[in-house]
Amino acid sequence: MKTLSENWISEGLIDFEYKKYILLAYLKEVDRHFNEVKLYPSLADLIRHYQKLKGLSEEKDTLSNSFPKRLAGLDIKKMVLKHQPLLEDDEMMKELEEIISYSMPMIKHHIDQGKSIYDFIENHLEIEPVGLSPIYQKEGYVFFSYDKTREIYVYRYKMKLFESSLEKLRGIALNFLLKMTTSLTNTFERIKMDLVKNYKELPNPATWLINSTNLVPLEESLVPVSKRLLMRVID
Numbered sequence: 001m002k003t004l005s006e007n008w009i010s011e012g013l014i015d016f017e018y019k020k021y022i023l024l025a026y027l028k029e030v031d032r033h034f035n036e037v038k039l040y041p042s043l044a045d046l047i048r049h050y051q052k053l054k055g056l057s058e059e060k061d062t063l064s065n066s067f068p069k070r071l072a073g074l075d076i077k078k079m080v081l082k083h084q085p086l087l088e089d090d091e092m093m094k095e096l097e098e099i100i101s102y103s104m105p106m107i108k109h110h111i112d113q114g115k116s117i118y119d120f121i122e123n124h125l126e127i128e129p130v131g132l133s134p135i136y137q138k139e140g141y142v143f144f145s146y147d148k149t150r151e152i153y154v155y156r157y158k159m160k161l162f163e164s165s166l167e168k169l170r171g172i173a174l175n176f177l178l179k180m181t182t183s184l185t186n187t188f189e190r191i192k193m194d195l196v197k198n199y200k201e202l203p204n205p206a207t208w209l210i211n212s213t214n215l216v217p218l219e220e221s222l223v224p225v226s227k228r229l230l231m232r233v234i235d
Helices: 016-035 040-060 060-065 091-124 190-200 220-235
Strands: 068-076 080-085 124-127 137-148 151-163 169-182 206-212
Touching: 016 040, 016 091, 016 206, 040 091, 091 206, 091 220, 124 220, 137 190, 151 220, 169 220, 190 206, 206 220
Parallel strands: 137 206
Antiparallel strands: 068 080, 124 206, 137 151, 151 169
16 A cells, blocks of 8 residues: 655655645545555554644644754864754744644544544454353454354464553454364364364463454454454453
8 A cells, every 4th residue: 555654744845735745645545445444554554644743733843853954064162063954944834834734634534534434343343252261361362254154264362561651551462373164063162172282382272253244354454453352351
């Protein structure tokens, strides 16, 4: 998919019409993916870009310092290079404020669209344990399925702890293992037993079945949306 550079605001020509063209081309690609019910990575990218624009709009100094400067000389006393902005501050800030003022609501509109799709997908998911649930649930397996199909996608999950400057956050990693077809003999419980035989490091794994009543893309939508649902049921 066509992506938007992390530093698209400060890269290249600092011109409103030019930046508008870049942004609209990117959002057109996002629209195409959303129309195909493909949420990721578009939604995460939109949120990241919006947060960065918001931060830049609130910090004028940060915005000014993000732009290239030309070498203006050497401070002999301090032994440091002196740099001069390539654009005058007033000219640069006026152009950038116009770009940011236009871009933020456009990106926010697409974030809201993405969140609506996210909620729609999540509201049509069902989750239940496969077999008995063990006490230890920090890692195990997830079976993804769709209504009216016999195919399932087997993933291994593992809870992870992330530390930020303010708090500890929980996350979950999902790794694809295999695709299988269920039958009268090859039931969810049978598949779980086969996993125990093949992956002996998890002798009594927590195993969950997540079923979608809608046929949505697996990797771009079903798997990432299911993460929040899975975290709610894991002790």
